[in-house]
Amino acid sequence: MELSDKTPQEDVTLLLSYLKAITSLAMHAAEAETLGEVLERIAEASRQLVRARYAALGIPDGKGGLEYFMFAGLDKIEAHAIGRLPQGRGLLGAIMAERQPIRLEHIKDDPRSVGFPPNHPHMDRFLGVPIIVGELLFGMLYLTDRYDGRPFTEQDQWLIEMMASYAALAIAGARLREQRERLTLLEERDRISMELHDGVIQSLYAIGMQIQLMRVTQKVHPDDLVPIMDSLNSVIEDIRGYIQNLNTRNYQNRSIAECLNDIVNRLHIPQHIKVEIDAPEGEMPFTPTTYEALSQMANEAISNIIRHADATQIQLSVNQSKGIFELIIEDNGRGFETAEVRPGSGLGLRNIQQRARLHGGAVTINSSAGHGTRVVLSLPPNR
Numbered sequence: 001m002e003l004s005d006k007t008p009q010e011d012v013t014l015l016l017s018y019l020k021a022i023t024s025l026a027m028h029a030a031e032a033e034t035l036g037e038v039l040e041r042i043a044e045a046s047r048q049l050v051r052a053r054y055a056a057l058g059i060p061d062g063k064g065g066l067e068y069f070m071f072a073g074l075d076k077i078e079a080h081a082i083g084r085l086p087q088g089r090g091l092l093g094a095i096m097a098e099r100q101p102i103r104l105e106h107i108k109d110d111p112r113s114v115g116f117p118p119n120h121p122h123m124d125r126f127l128g129v130p131i132i133v134g135e136l137l138f139g140m141l142y143l144t145d146r147y148d149g150r151p152f153t154e155q156d157q158w159l160i161e162m163m164a165s166y167a168a169l170a171i172a173g174a175r176l177r178e179q180r181e182r183l184t185l186l187e188e189r190d191r192i193s194m195e196l197h198d199g200v201i202q203s204l205y206a207i208g209m210q211i212q213l214m215r216v217t218q219k220v221h222p223d224d225l226v227p228i229m230d231s232l233n234s235v236i237e238d239i240r241g242y243i244q245n246l247n248t249r250n251y252q253n254r255s256i257a258e259c260l261n262d263i264v265n266r267l268h269i270p271q272h273i274k275v276e277i278d279a280p281e282g283e284m285p286f287t288p289t290t291y292e293a294l295s296q297m298a299n300e301a302i303s304n305i306i307r308h309a310d311a312t313q314i315q316l317s318v319n320q321s322k323g324i325f326e327l328i329i330e331d332n333g334r335g336f337e338t339a340e341v342r343p344g345s346g347l348g349l350r351n352i353q354q355r356a357r358l359h360g361g362a363v364t365i366n367s368s369a370g371h372g373t374r375v376v377l378s379l380p381p382n383r
Helices: 008-030 035-049 076-082 090-098 154-217 222-248 256-265 288-309 347-358
Strands: 052-060 066-072 102-104 126-133 136-146 274-278 313-319 325-331 362-367 373-379
Touching: 008 035, 008 154, 035 052, 035 066, 035 136, 035 154, 052 090, 090 102, 090 126, 090 136, 126 154, 136 154, 256 274, 256 288, 256 313, 288 313, 288 325, 288 347, 288 373, 347 362, 347 373
Parallel strands: 274 313
Antiparallel strands: 052 066, 052 136, 102 126, 126 136, 313 325, 325 373, 362 373
């Protein structure tokens, strides 16, 4: 590594300062709540480290493509204009396949480059390194174009390779947290399902038997009990289905449309409310923990419509064109003036906002009296 023309003592001091900076940046990335946020922080830290305009980090899916892709240096307008994210081809695919650093003065001159899509910012210089430990490839980290316009140096490559070593630990830690959360969630589901079955279900059956006994032994007109029995049976079947979902629900290898239908079907939606779903056939781009959070947020939003909106129509649609997964929930109900609602007011809204923040997302609500409500749940893909 070419540090400088300084004395050996000055070089050692400079080297230690670099290592301290890399350690601090990597620790900040490792403290993120979600894997997606870990990747974003690593990309941004790497960009700052060598004063590059752009940085990105991809994680392979084991099938020749990318499971995750996070970038730094592009704003939302630029990302939206580009549209489709990289699929693990070109230079990114070369790093994935060759597992060796690539440093180029001009991207277009390398035969492995496949060019850029329309509306992509101009990029010329390139530095990419694998994030690898032993034989295990965690991802690919690459940067383009230093702010000073000069090519990336051997020193830049050394710094990014050091960052990649720390990044592997941060990514592995985030993966382990996700697995631990998933196991905890599965254990909690088992506990809840047992309590529901052993407690609530048995109590409901007892109530049903009492009502049946009233109908037989007391002077109660049978027609008066029909709505009660129908409602009770409906609740029992809903809870039975919920138990089954807790034990067997598996969203993986199912389309987004199927997942949204599953979310809707688990709710007791009155017959006078029509629900429409407009969603692509691709798979949900989330880990189990994030998908569970999305399901809970959607449940809360739809339940609010049922309870408060006096709506007759609910529309669920999905937008993924910005590199962000957006679930849009709209109704034709009475709406409300959002300016009159304090941020975070209402337990339901607080729950939705808190879940979104925990997973690196956001919630946008647009409504006005007499014109329905539009809720947008935005989450970064993390699988």
